[in-house]
């Protein structure tokens with residue numbers, strides 16, 4: 001019996017051992033199958049592989065053993081039947097939409113989702129007859145009002161970026177299913193260690209593996225997790241044909257990343273929690289957004305739905321953009337970069353980077369003020385992070 005079939009196996013064990021395959025060399029660490037195609041022993045075997053009457057490798061656009069290890073491992077961690085790995089998080093979202101939607105279908109999504117996802121929905125899918133309506137993430141009645149007879153997908157991220165609002169996954173899955181729509185959750189911020197959307201009623205989970213699954217900012221990748229029909233056939237069918245596939249090397253890096261996921265996520269939660277608490281008492285900080293704070297509007301929901309509160313936090317500085325930029329420029333440990341979910345702490349100014357292409361009205365509606373700063377809290381020593389942030393707050397106060 002393989003470990004992923006053991007109903008008693010725990011998360012950290014699955015993260016290290018699920019999907020592992022052993023070759024004839026008895027290697028302990030997985031090799032990287034750097035090959036574009038696979039040989040057949042006969043014409044008949046080739047024919048059987050191609051018509052799928054016999055399982056086995058064919059071509060690395062859609063069958064590669066190193067990629068399969070990552071897929072099996074992530075499926076086990078999310079509690080899904082199957083997983084399809086993709087070349088990036090965006091291609092995971094594209095593949096989910098192309099596999100599951102048709103022209104004429106309608107999506108409902110929160111206005112605060114990842115910027116490229118908004119562009120994908122508004123500028124790309126719209127050209128193929130798929131329309132999207134945007135709603136406030138935490139307003140259940142707004143979701144309900146936005147649903148139309150042709151709504152086929154509710155798509156969301158929780159906690160949201162950068163204001164860490166938390167959506168009620170159980171309530172939204174019930175709403176989706178009452179209208180014969182699918183609930184698709186981008187689980188990038190929490191990872192399956194902190195939140196398992198499928199267990200709360202979601203139909204499909206998508207990931208940017210680029211973030212916490214890698215965890216060390218090395219590779220771009222993504223994944224779609226769900227059942228054998230929708231993901232195993234429909235999404236896989238799109239990937240097989242269109243080819244936004246994960247490279248074996250990247251899959252190997254992500255499988256290594258998953259091995260330390262539980263440990264890392266506990267560390268991210270611990271550091272972010274400590275920093276959020278401390279920031280709340282600092283002069284010049286008008287608000288702190290972190291689901292672990294008791295003052296967070298969805299703190300109880302986050303506690304019920306997540307195993308921990310995550311590594312992402314944001315806060316608002318008095319003094320607007322000038323103060324925010326002085327803060328960012330005074331940091332010496334924390335890096336100024338757009339990536340997140342890294343062992344290295346990173347900082348961004350959403351109003352002029354991730355949300356710069358939104359109009360000022362869209363930004364103010366979404367609560368992205370000029371003084372807002374987002375931190376992806378890494379795994380450096382908390383004393384050094386706090387000292388770095390304290391120095392930068394001094395600079396922000398001018």
Ligand SMILES: *Cc1c(COP(=O)(O)O)cnc(C)c1O
Nearest residue numbers: 088089090114186188208210221
């Ligand atoms: C980064 C990110 C994506 C896109 O992932 P890429 O790997 O950069 O394509 C999608 N969703 C969320 C929430 C992200 O943070």
